[in-house]
Every structure is written in C-alpha cells, then in structure tokens.
Amino acid sequence: MSNDNSELNLNEYVTAMVGGQLFGLPIRRVQDVFIPDRLTRVPLAPPEIAGVLNLRGRIVTLIDLSLRLGLERLGNGGPTMAVGVEFRGESYGLLIDSVGEVMKLDAGALERNPINLDPRLASVSAGIFRLEGQLLMVVDVDRILDIPTRAAA
C-alpha cells in the first residue's frame, strides 16, 4: 500500500491546532506527543518559554507556540498537548492546543507564503498547503526554536 505513495513524493506531517490555525510539522522531526505535566516555569526566561518539565528522565524545554507565533491561545478547556522535538541535541516541547491526524501531502503542492503573511508567521513558515476548507502551514522547526534570547538577565 505504501508503495503507491512513492511516485507522488509524499511528505508526512503531524498536524496541530494553535490559536485556531492548522499547522503541520514534518513527521521525522516529531519524536512524540505528550500531555505536559508538572511544568516548572523559569523566571527571567523569554516569554515564549513556558517552562521546563521532566519527560522520562529528560529535561524538556516547553515553547509556547501561540506566543512564539503571535497567536491567541484558545483556552478551550481540553488538556494542552505538546509535540516533542529535538534541536541540536536538546529536547523541546512545542505547546499546542490540540493534535490532529498525520497527513500525507504531496511536496509538489506546497505553496510559498503569501507575501502579506504576518511576519512572525512568515519567519517560521516553510510553506502552505491548501486543504479542503482550510490552510495548513508547514512550520520549520529549527526556525521556531531560534528564539532570540535577550542579553544576560
């Protein structure tokens, strides 16, 4: 079954909702999806950093994606989720509102960012897929984690 896909050059994305927008993260970058528990906030940290937590013995830094992307958090009551990614040997969790299905999308259908896209979103977007009824923005994980740290506090 999976052999049929090879000709189409399909990429797989883990989809996630943040602030009412659908995002896709390349599946090979996603390590796991978890429900953050016992989050420790870090004083003096950049606002995008929600805190640190212990995930099976590893310390994971949680990034609040909605703050990072300049989107509004939708406090829809459900448990907040996090997507675990690795960046330069360190573990990060991207805080999202909810996680969706894994989608296989044709790389050829990836469109460039509209030029009027919010600069904050544009800076982390790797392109847009037009899905039925909504748009999916592919995020560049490396660029999301390139958080400007202010001068030493």
Place this chain on the structure above:
Amino acid sequence: MDDLLREFVTETNESLDVVDVELVRFEQDPNNAKILDNIFRLVHTIKGTCGFLGLPRLEILAHAAENVMGKFRDGMPATNEAVTVILATIDRIKAILESLERDQREPDGSDNDLIADLERIAEHTKAAAEREKAAPPPEPERATRPGEVSLEELERVFRETPVDPPPVVKAAPVKAAPVKAVAAEETVKDDDNAKGGNQSIRVTVDTLEHLMTMVSELVLTRNQLLEIVRRHDDSEFKTPLQRLSNVTAELQEGVMKTRMQPIGNAWQKFPRIVRDLSNELGKKIELELQGAETELDRQVLDLIKDPLTHMLRNSADHGLETPVERRAAGKSEHGHIRLSAYHEGGHIIIQIADDGRGLDTDRIKAKALAQGLVNEAEVEKLSETQIHKFIFAPGFSTATTVTNVSGRGVGMDVVRNNIDQIGGAIDVKSVAGVGLSFTIKIPLTLAIVAALIVESGGERFAIPQLSVVELVRARKGGDHRIERIKDTTVLRLRDKLLPLARLSRLLGVETDAGRDVESGFIVVTQVGSQTFGIVVDSVFHTEEIVVKPMSSKLRHISMFSGNTILGDGAVIMIIDPNGVAQAIGSTVTSQMIVETIEDGRVDDASEQSTSLLVFRAGSTQPKAVPLSLITRLEEIDARKIELSNGRHMVQYRGQLMPLIVMNAHVAVKGEGAQPLLVFSDGARSMALVVDEIIDIVEDRLAIQVQSGVAGVLGSAVIKGQATEIIDIGYFLPMAFEDWFRRKDQAVSERQRSILLVDDSPFFRNMLTPVLQAAGYTVTAVGSARDALAMLEDGRSFDVVVTDIEMPDMDGYQFAEALRAVPRTAELPVIALSSQISADSVERGRQAGFHDYVAKFDRQGLIAALMEQTDVGRAA
C-alpha cells in the same frame, strides 16, 4: 574473533598507557624493582596475547622490548637511551594497534630498526653491566632522612595490606557498573592495579546514561509508593518498602558514582609527555601532579584533557628556560611545572604553574597592537595583567618561532574556547622571570552536588550547598532582624551587616509585593570573599542533585547554573550564587575579567569605585566616609563613656580617646552599645559618634552637590541614595586642637610647600588637611594645566603631588611637561594612583615621577613627602 580482537586492542592500549607512565617513573627511580616488575608483566602479557591471536609483528616487537626489560631486571642500568628506545617501541606498538583496529589486520612494514636497537642495547649492556654494578646507580634515589619512610616501602606496606575484594561478584548485575570507576582510579594510584584486571568490566557510556535514567524513574516510583503508604497508617508494606527505599538510594548513589572519574585519568600521559619534551628541548623539567584523585564528571574530563595537554606543552616549550638560561638567572637548572586540582565552592579549580620566564608583556602588547585588538592610547592604560589576557584572543600566539612542540597553530584561544564550552573560566598570572600560572575554574555541571531546596515566590529552587554558609531564621524582634535602609535590606548577624536579597525579587517572581519583608529564611551564602544572604520563603531539605545543563535558550540567565530533576520528579532550577552576587551589585572577586578585555575598554578613572562606610548620625539621611580613612569600627558600652572637662571621653587601648559629636543632633547614648568610627594617626586616636553603622559599599564617589555645612564635603549618590560625604579633616582638630599643628614644631625653618594636582575635588579636600597636618602648606589645583600656569607665573613649590588619571592632561604628561622646562626640571613629583602595577610604575619612572603612592595610602604619601623634601632630616 572480531570481539576478541577489539577487546585485545582496548586492553592493550590501556596497558601501554600504564607502561608509559611507569617507564618514566622507572627511569627516575631505577632501583625500584616493583615498578620494573609491573612493566615487565604488562609487556609480557601483551607479548603472550599477540602470540595467541597470531599477530607476529606485535609479538616480535613486544618480545624484543621484554628482552631489554629483562636485562633491566638483571641489573642493567636504565639509561636514557634504553628507555627512549623502549618508549619508541611502545609508540610503534600503539600505531600498529591503531591500524589493527581499523583494518582488522596487522599493517605491513618492518620493525627491524627498532628491534636492532633493542637487541643492541640488550647485547651492549651485557658487558657494561659488570662495570656498572660497581659504580653507583646513575640516578640514585634521594637518601631517606631519619624517620622518613621511602616511597617504595610505603607502597609495599599498602600492597601487602590485605584488602577485601570489591563486592563485584555478589552484587546485582546493575551494581557491576561502579567497579569501572573504581578500577580507573586504581590505574592512577598504584602500579599494581593490573592484577585486578579481571575485576573491572567495560561498559559503554550509553549504558550508564540509561541506567541513570532508569534509576531516576525508580526513585520516582519509590517516592509515590512511600506517599501511598504514608496515607495508610498500618500498612504491611511499610517494612519491605523501607528496605526498597534504602536499596534504591544506594543504587542511585552507585550509579551516580560511575560517572565520576579522577582527574588523574586525564593526566596519565603527562609524565611521558614531559619526559619526551625535556629530551627534545634539552631542558630539565620536573613535573609535579597534585590532587589527581579530584573527581569530576567524565564528560567534563574529556573536554579539558586537550586544553591541559596544550598548556603543559606551552609551559615546557615557551615557559621554561634552558638550563643555561636558568643558571644565568640564578634559578635551579630544573624547571618545575606543577599541576594541581581541587574542589572549591562548587567548582573544580585546576592550576598549571611553571617557574619559567613568564609572559613577555612587551611582545604581547606589540602583537595586540599589530592585530588591532587594541589601539595605542588604550594599551597604555592597560595593566600588565590585562595585557596578559590578550593571549586568549583568537589567533594570538606570541611564539616568534613555531616549534615542533607547541607552535601548532592552536593557541590559548582554543584552550579558552574549550573551557568556555563547559561553562568554565580561565585566568592567567605571570610574573616576568618568576613564572606563569593558569587557573582554570570549571563548574560541576553534569556532576552531582548537594543542594538546599528552597521555595520562593511559589516555586522551588536548589542552592548548591557548597556555597551555603549557614541558615538563619529571621523574625521580627528576634535576635536576627532584617533591617531596611531605604530599599535595601540587611541582616545584623553577630554584629556584622549582611546584604540581603530576596530571591523572589531577583527572579521577578514576587507574588505579593506587600509581603512581610522582616521575616523569612536567610540562606547565608559565600562567593569568593563576598558573603550575602538570600532571603527565601521556606527551606525544605538538602538533596543530592544531578546538575543537568540548561537548555541553550535559558543559558543567558545568569541567575541559574543549571537545572535538575528532584526525587519527586519535578524539574527545578539551580541557583548560581555567582549570579546572585552580581545581582546584589558588588564585584565578585572570583569573577574573571576577560570580558572587559574583549571589549578593549578600560574603566574610566572616574568610574573607579571606592569603599565607603555608610552610617547614620543625627539625621535619617545616610552619611559616608571613605573606608580607608577609618582605622577601626568599634562598639563600646555606653556606660564606659566619661564626661571630662565638658567633653566625652572613653578609655581606649590604655589611652583616653576623645569622642566627637558631629552635630547637635547626634546624641551620645546613655546605655547600650555606642557605635564609633575610630580614626588614628600615630599614637593618637579620636572617635566619631554615630547612631548606626549601616553598611560598607563599593561605589563610585562623585560629589554632585557641594555643601555649605562645615564638616560635610557634599552629597553623592551612593547605592541610589543621596548620601552626605563627611570631611574627616574638619573633625580631627576638634579632638586635638594641635592635631594638624603638632608636627609643625618639628619643622624648624620654613614650612615646605606642596602643589597638589587632582581633578577630583573630593581628593583635594581630603588630602589638603592631611598634608597640612603633616606640616606642609598646600596649594591645590584641579588640573595639570592650572598647575603649569601657576608654575609659569613664578610660584615655586618644594614638591608636586599629582594624580595620574586626569582628563585633558594626565599625570604622565604633566610630569613630562615639568621635565621639559629647566626651572621645574628638578622639582620632585609624587604620583598618586588608585591602581599601581609594575607597568605603571615603570611608565611613571620614565615620565619623571620621583615616587609613586597609592591614592589612599596616607602614611605612604607622608613618608614619600618627607623623603622628597628632606623634612625627615630637618626634623
């Protein structure tokens, strides 16, 4: 076969490392049969295994080396040549092993050269042995002093003491891991470790890391179970759970220990390196290793190995002189390199020091200029120490000739980078002709530390126990009170004032601004020479924590040094006492100043801070005096104050000391303790009555508002608060009317005159009375130009006292200007400076200063004046 081969390669490499070290030791101590036995056995094992595995090339080489060593055992002297050839053989064996590991087979090639050498030595010395036997051994051991036990004997005692075998066999499989570390330790400590070769097993680091994680999980689960049992009072689980708890704790400790390795592992190759270097360079070098047992995380160990090796080579190559040069410099022929390691305040300090020629300041200066790291004007202001720090700049190397030994294009900047990477710091101290020492400070990141778990602003934090001095509970009206000085809080602890900082405020997590500031727990913390209190809401317990490096996104927060996972599974941040100390505002002595050099900036003279004593007297507004003027701070029993002749007096050190009240608002206390500031000059003392001594602060002293009130120089902002700066010179004559005059009698003829040049009105005002007191007439001017104008007008003075750091024309230029005019060319000039370095003294001498005195050194200044004006003789 593959596995067998791999194991052989690793094991042989390890044995060869030991042989390396032992051979060097043996060469120095040729009579030590035990060392030789050990070497012999190791080489023999290698030979045997090679034969078994069918590695002819290695076998022949090892055999030839063994032969020579056999001759050593038979009494052949261990000549330098013989040892060199054996060492070369070992290197060859290592090279073969390397390709064996790569290609799974012995490389082609011939070792006939070495074998011939080895055989020649074995043959040649057979005959020589007889002759040598009669002669004294080439390098005799130092004679044992009476009551002293020789090293050899000591070692024998250790060896012969029965030791319980490590509990490896009995332990659970997981327990086997710690043995590796133990075995590694032995490698360094003793030569007889190899007999226990089978008691250690090799474990990959991943396995250890995994174990560590699993143990953490186990601890969490155990804690959950304990929590459940606690809720059910009479549980039958209690006893087995207690047992489980203990076992878990031990297991955790054991696994943690496997990560630690003695630093000596990184030093193992150093004796050999130094031996080779001394041969190659024709220098005599002694290497001293101290604190090899200091443990640190193996990851950190790996990272510092290369920097240390590089620095050792540097010391041997550039630092130490040749025997001829050393003799000419009056030093012993043997150069000395000392490497030491020890724990200090949550850090590991590694020092590498040599007694060589030190850094060449001029060459570094020239190179720094050439590379554009600093410009001509700036470089002159830099102290020698600051110039030395340029060696850490990228691409900086002062060696004029690139030698085989250390000129390999890697400089100290690489060393510094490596050390930076692990969050360490490096500093250099050099004294020309005396030696050079590097101090590396590495934090115990990744290591295990005991930490105090505290709560502040609703969050828990860990404070490394090593920097915690004590814990104080502060209560309103209690023995230990938190007192406020406007916005800052201090703790009066055993009559000392301790600056306090509320952790929640430092971290910006204050939950309730109106919180009762007068109570709380105070963690008294020491960083370097600085002591301060961190106020927290509550203190829980002490826990051994595994310091985990912070995410790179958080590393810029200087308040934290890392984070950790607590026993209950929560992640908490570890407070960095250094960061807190900085936030509190005072300079931390242990902090490296490399950063300021990078900027190429030097603190402006006016930015220099002065130690000030802040106190209160008569009003709520704080007052301050430069600390250096005060002889002592005293607190006397108010009942001891006597009223004599309408003046307050106190018996102090066998003399009556007058007490001076600054103004009518200050009341001398009738009971309790009366704080005093004691000023002394020679045998006389007087004391200023104050209401309260507040603090000692380091701050820039800039008088912003001049005062019309007698006894007050003006107001300055000190630590954010308007503070009156007191003119002590005004009060001194109030105690003894002749305070300033009594010395005049000694000067028979005319008074000597001083021209005082200083841009700071404060210093002019402060020094004028002091100089007058010493019997001089003083004319004070605010700039060098004014002074020159005055001299041109025909005014004459006996001596000039000038500040160095002045705007427009500095002290050096001023002195040079004076020298240029014949009339003033002979005028003695005394320079005052807040920083005195060998460099600036030399510069001053060239400019024409007759003497050089530290700014606050009144005694020194007066002595210098006496010398320059011959008052001493006249008196």
